[in-house]
Amino acid sequence: MRRLWGLTERAVRRGQSHAELTSHTNFSESTEAVLNLVCTTCGKPCRSKTEMDLHTKRTGHGDFTDKTMETAKPIELEAPKAADAVEESPGGAESSDLSQEMVVPDVDKSLFEQLESMGFPPARATRALHYSGNSSIEAAINWVAEHEDDPDIDQMPLVPVNDKKEASKPSLTPEEVKKKAQELRERARKKKEEEEKRMEREREKERIRIGKELLEAKRMEEENERKRIMALRKAEKEEEKRAREKIRQKLEEDKAERRRKLGLPPEEPSAPKPASPVPEKKSAFLPVRPATKAERMRDCLRSLKQTHKDDDAKVKRAFQTLLTYIGNVARNPDEEKFRKIRLNNQTFQDRVGSVRGGIEFLEICGFEKQEGDEFLFLAREKIDMAVLNSAGSELNSAIANPFFGVL
Template identity: 65%
Template sequence: MIFFSFPFFSNLGDRFFLLPKLVSRICFQIAVNIDIDSPQPIQTMEEMQIKEQELRNQARKEKEDEEKRLEREREKERIRAGKEIHEAKRIAEDNERKRYLASRKAEKEEEKRAREKVRQKLEADKNERRRMLGLPSVSHTATKLSSPSTHDKKNYVSVASVSKVEQLRECLRSLKRSHKDDDARVKRAFQTLLVYVGNVAQNPDKEKFRKIRIGNPLFQSRVGRLRGGIEFLELCGFERIEEDKFLFLPRDKVDLAVLNSAGLEIKSAMSNPFFGLLSHA
């Protein structure tokens, strides 16, 4: 509230004369009403601690509730992942079982075909050996009365030749069994023996094919150091000469029937995957 007070003037003329001064001498009176709220009561230390504890408990409870919610979510995720893993494992096991059965079936069929092929090969080799083991024609005029008949002589020579063939086969079996874990070395030995035998059978008059240096490193690595290698060549007619420095096959001891049989045995051993493995040492 504002109050204005003016000084008293005796006449109106004085009022107009002193009006500017009146304005400068105005007095203001202001009445101010100030409402002051009553002060809040001051909390005690104990009340503050109780309030603080309540806030901490509330925060802890909210945190525990959040952790429980997250744990439930994680448990649901673990269950879902476990089901997916179990299903994937079951599918993988089913596929593996199917592949195993298919593989076993294929192996049995392959083994059956291999055995049939081996049987046919052995049958063919047997027929070929029978054809090649026949005696050459003999002149009746040169036959002595004391000599056995042609039929008996054929039987005798056939038995002897079959015995030689069995010895050749046993040498190859021994070589294969002694190095059954090194197929490449066995195959190389068979190929080398086949070359030696084939060269002599095709060129019996050439001495270079009928003489082998035993100390030759190549011969030693391929045949000489392998069990049964040199024995096989000796069964083919090769002999040790010059203090075991050479293997030599004299021209008059070249037996084409034995050499051909040796070649057939080597080829049979190379083509038969079960050669030397199904027989006992």
């Protein structure tokens, strides 16, 4: 209310000064009505709902009195005429002056001196003690901290004479002051504990949320890994199935070839197979088909993988080096440098010569030892592109298949 009165007083003075300078006396109010909501606890005036909500948030005071209509008065910009002032009755003038007279409110002197010794200006100390109810130093300091941004914080507060008389009361006893300070400290402690509990709940919620996200991410990773392993196993089974089918077809072809050589008619695929009689001892020995070079290469690579199963990097390096040698010969069959390998070469020994089956694989592809086992050499006329292609296919399969040589 004091703040609103001060703003109105300044507006009136400015209007009167403008009227004296320009002789303009016709003024109209251009601002919206200002609320005057007074806190019943500490007397803080609030001019809007926003300011009232902010004050409640800061102090916890939620009880306000609406005094907007009491302070709303018409603004008189023209100075009162002397004749009108003379015609007023003495009694009426004295009554009007008494009702409008504003004085500095009384505050506790000991508390006032303590605030001054702390460095607070007299006006600020008086205002803080007045609006905090002269209760304690702590209450006054809290009031200053809450209202330090008020434009009239360093203006001496004024109250009507009647309000001063009604507000005059004996100061609190030391016991009451001590009790009041204890209540304030207890209230601040409880508020701090509640705030700490609230923050702890928030932190616990955040920890739970992060834990759930980590568990979900781990579950998704395990699910993806499981799907990847299943896909690899499925691909391995498909490869084994194709290999068995090729072997079966090859056996059928060999069987048909043997029947043709023996002069027997081809076997009807739809005819039921008769029960095979017990073979006689003389016909029990059938010619065994020698293993093809592709099968020997596969067995050689499988043996290499199983021999060095604890060193996957070494096995993979050997496979890639063999693939490089075979590829160079297949792409450049006329270049002798690609068909001749020095056995005591350190790089060759580290990658191929030191692993079991490396030199044997090259010999299956056509390489031969020469010059006292110092070189591996593949003669130009002995190059078989079909054999080299089969070797490349077997090496690619061994490199790409993670289960090669395991089963």
